[in-house]
Amino acid sequence: MLDTTIAGSLPKPAWLAAPRTLWAPWRLEGATLEEGKRDAVRLALRDQEEAGIDIVTDGEQTRRHFVWGFVERLDGVDFSKMVTIGIRADRYKADVPTVTAPLRRRGPIHTEEVRFLRSQTRQRIKFTMPGPMTIADTIHDAHYGSRNRLGMALAALINEEARELAALGVDVIQLDEPAFNVYMDEVREWGIEALNRAVEGLTCKTAVHICYGYGIKANTDWKQTLGSEWRQYELTFPLLAGSRIGGVSLECANSRVPMSLIGLLGGKDVLVGAIDVASDRVETPEEVAAVIREALKHVKSSQIFPCTNCGMVPLDRELARAKLRALAGGAALVRRELA
Numbered sequence: 574m575l576d577t578t579i580a581g582s583l584p585k586p587a588w589l590a591a592p593r594t595l596w597a598p599w600r601l602e603g604a605t606l607e608e609g610k611r612d613a614v615r616l617a618l619r620d621q622e623e624a625g626i627d628i629v630t631d632g633e634q635t636r637r638h639f640v641w642g643f644v645e646r647l648d649g650v651d652f653s654k655m656v657t658i659g660i661r662a663d664r665y666k667a668d669v670p671t672v673t674a675p676l677r678r679r680g681p682i683h684t685e686e687v688r689f690l691r692s693q694t695r696q697r698i699k700f701t702m703p704g705p706m707t708i709a710d711t712i713h714d715a716h717y718g719s720r721n722r723l724g725m726a727l728a729a730l731i732n733e734e735a736r737e738l739a740a741l742g743v744d745v746i747q748l749d750e751p752a753f754n755v756y757m758d759e760v761r762e763w764g765i766e767a768l769n770r771a772v773e774g775l776t777c778k779t780a781v782h783i784c785y786g787y788g789i790k791a792n793t794d795w796k797q798t799l800g801s802e803w804r805q806y807e808l809t810f811p812l813l814a815g816s817r818i819g820g821v822s823l824e825c826a827n828s829r830v831p832m833s834l835i836g837l838l839g840g841k842d843v844l845v846g847a848i849d850v851a852s853d854r855v856e857t858p859e860e861v862a863a864v865i866r867e868a869l870k871h872v873k874s875s876q877i878f879p880c881t882n883c884g885m886v887p888l889d890r891e892l893a894r895a896k897l898r899a900l901a902g903g904a905a906l907v908r909r910e911l912a
């Protein structure tokens with residue numbers, strides 16, 4: 574009950590990539606880089622296990638950016654044709670590669686990472702991949718001609734990959750769809766269909782992570798424009814309630830999302846964001862517990878998974894460790910109350 578997990582990423586060691594930086598270039602290369610990534614995964618696991626996190630991830634230590642880990646290994650994407658585009662409705666600029674031909678997996682994408690992760694821990698493991706709409710929003714399309722067609726093509730490839738990963742012993746496959754908080758019409762038009770396609774036939778648990786972004790300035794500025802109550806989830810949650818996805822990871826700590834909206838998820842698992850990734854202050858376990866107690870007013874305890882609001886890759890490492898401990902501590906407080 575109240576098993577804890579994290580949205581996905583943790584900060585990387587400074588010897589692997591520049592700290593506090595998104596899209597940070599690797600500081601190692603070749604075989605040394607591969608060894609360094611594996612060592613970083615071991616440390617990320619150890620940090621989660623020491624803190625008492627129940628369902629662990631690899632901290633996304635093996636990918637430069639959460640979208641690129643998948644896209645880098647697709648045929649049809651040309652990384653020599655980088656284009657600067659506005660992503661998330663032009664909230665920020667990103668240099669992205671171009672889709673120039675039909676997309677195909679060159680082969681297994683994350684198999685080796687998952688095998689390694691599975692071999693390094695006895696805890697349940699969660700593996701994260703970007704969702705179809707978020708990839709479609711973080712790439713330049715010069716082939717498919719519509720985001721819908723591009724998104725459905727991506728969904729089919731995510732599904733191929735996800736089935737293989739589930740067979741390797743992944744307990745939860747999570748698709749990250751921050752774009753679902755931006756393109757509300759597209760979510761209805763094709764986003765849910767693409768998500769359903771991406772998780773079709775999976776026998777492991779599934780979840781989708783929908784947040785208001787990393788704790789970087791472009792996002793905190795954007796949040797200032799969203800008014801006193803953030804109601805984006807009010808449009809997507811009823812659609813997700815009728816989807817194949819098993820759970821939803823959302824931002825709750827220090828957000829202006831009315832907690833009552835999780836009641837719209839119709840019995841899905843709820844990964845309640847109880848750690849603010851946009852603040853350098855460490856929550857107290859009591860503050861985490863307060864968020865969980867609020868969630869318990871709307872969803873039964875067996876379906877609540879205390880979590881972080883979003884990925885922690887841009888944070889200081891020590892800070893992230895302290896936040897992991899606060900998360901586990903807060904969940905333990907509420908567990909004791911319920912027992």
Ligand code: ZN
Binds near residue numbers: 580783
């Ligand atoms: Zn997020």
